Amino acid sequence: MLNIGSAARATGLPTKTVRYYADIGLVAPGGRSEKGYRLYDDRELRKLVFVRRARAFGFSVESCRTLLGLYEDQNRTSADVKKVTLNHIEQIDRKLAELKILREELAHLAGNCKGDDRPDCPILSSLAGER
Amino acid sequence: MLNIGSAARATGLPTKTVRYYADIGLVAPGGRSEKGYRLYDDRELRKLVFVRRARAFGFSVESCRTLLGLYEDQNRTSADVKKVTLNHIEQIDRKLAELKILREELAHLAGNCKGDDRPDCPILSSLAGER
DNA sequence: TCTTGACCTTCCAGTTACTGGAGACTTTAT
DNA sequence: ATAAAGTCTCCAGTAACTGGAAGGTCAAGA
CATH class of the missing domain: 1.10.1660.10 (Multidrug-efflux Transporter Regulator; Chain: A; Domain 2)
Known part of the structure; x- marks a missing residue:
């Protein structure tokens, strides 16, 4: 013990x-x-x-x-366990898909941002809702 | 207002x-x-x-x-904004990598599980630490 | 005018899965 | 004997809300 x-x-x-x-x-x-x-x-x-x-x-x-x-x-039964596991995999897949989209959109935004010392920034413009 | x-x-x-x-x-x-x-x-x-x-x-x-x-x-400066954004992308990438590994391991486990009405289940065996 | 219902206010509790800390007691090592 | 390390319980905080209670306000219909 x-x-x-x-x-x-x-x-x-x-x-x-x-x-x-x-x-x-x-x-x-x-x-x-x-x-x-x-x-x-x-x-x-x-x-x-x-x-x-x-x-x-x-x-x-x-x-x-x-x-x-x-x-x-x-x-x-192994079916019980498998059910819990597959359910969990599904949740992971959903999260994965979400994150990928997010990542691509952010990368796109950052790719268009010069990252210099001037104030105009497409990231902020996009978040502000400007087209 | x-x-x-x-x-x-x-x-x-x-x-x-x-x-x-x-x-x-x-x-x-x-x-x-x-x-x-x-x-x-x-x-x-x-x-x-x-x-x-x-x-x-x-x-x-x-x-x-x-x-x-x-x-x-x-x-x-747009550099300031880009910095925050790139940092965020990095975090997403880390999370993404983690989730992918997790998903593969779980899928592997579930793939080996018959999912029938018998009790022996490689998912539980693996979580219990059996080789 | 009265009343009903929708809306607003503040404050408190609960969510997830812990983590940190206080104050007090016990065990272990020197 | 004493000090350090370990344990106990209980309380608070984390992130970002969400739900609910108790009570005040407002607009519309009978």
């Missing part, structure tokens, strides 16, 4: 984050010491790493909760 | 947002009516639209503040 600092080091998460996950009931510690210190054993450690990875994949904390539920659920 | 609801309609922003921009001193109303209603005239309306566009381009509110300052500044 590791206390929170060791658990944090073992899982690669900040201590504050491990405590936060405990607070929101995402990954509860296995128990508490006599003096109230959170204690984590292997089972919780594995959950914490699972969450760290899922978060790194951009899953929201709520999605992690779902995923963790499926992870623990003996009756899960 | 329009009251806040008309100003919101005229600029395409939610009323709450216009009030919020006033609160944080981004776009102050031109004045107040006797009874304390915020009043907006052309000058502020133009600023609001400017901010709406800049936000749509993904500029943060703080960047909008800078941009608005440059927009109003007779001594600005």
Whole structure:
């Protein structure tokens, strides 16, 4: 049983984050010491790493909760998990498309801006709504 | 001079947002009516639209503040504006690269998942850290 | 004129996922 | 014994709003 600092080091998460996950009931510690210190054993450690990875994949904390539920659920089907994942990919695709358009428009604007010491600037003109 | 609801309609922003921009001193109303209603005239309306566009381009509110300052500044140089814009493009590029990698990894995982009614799932295995 | 409904005001809380800090207690090392 | 490091809880702040409550205002219709 590791206390929170060791658990944090073992899982690669900040201590504050491990405590936060405990607070929101995402990954509860296995128990508490006599003096109230959170204690984590292997089972919780594995959950914490699972969450760290899922978060790194951009899953929201709520999605992690779902995923963790499926992870623990003996009756899960791979279809359930795939559904969550595909949904997430879709969201990423939408964001990606948005960002690409944004980038192109900005690059276009910047490309037309001389970037010299004179005040006239097509970027500002465009933002001001001038054609 | 329009009251806040008309100003919101005229600029395409939610009323709450216009009030919020006033609160944080981004776009102050031109004045107040006797009874304390915020009043907006052309000058502020133009600023609001400017901010709406800049936000749509993904500029943060703080960047909008800078941009608005440059927009109003007779001594600005187009180089100043270009600098802010190029910086923003860089940030978008970083985000874009991250998202692409994320998407590929997730798609790879999902591609290996049968998505049937059996419990074994390479997505969960991978998040659990199994090789 | 009264009233209804739309609009306005301020202030407070909630959103996401933490992060930082204060004040107090415990453990560990010297 | 003492000091440093670790832990506890609780509160506040982040970004950019959004929603709601309580209460004042305004225009229109009966």
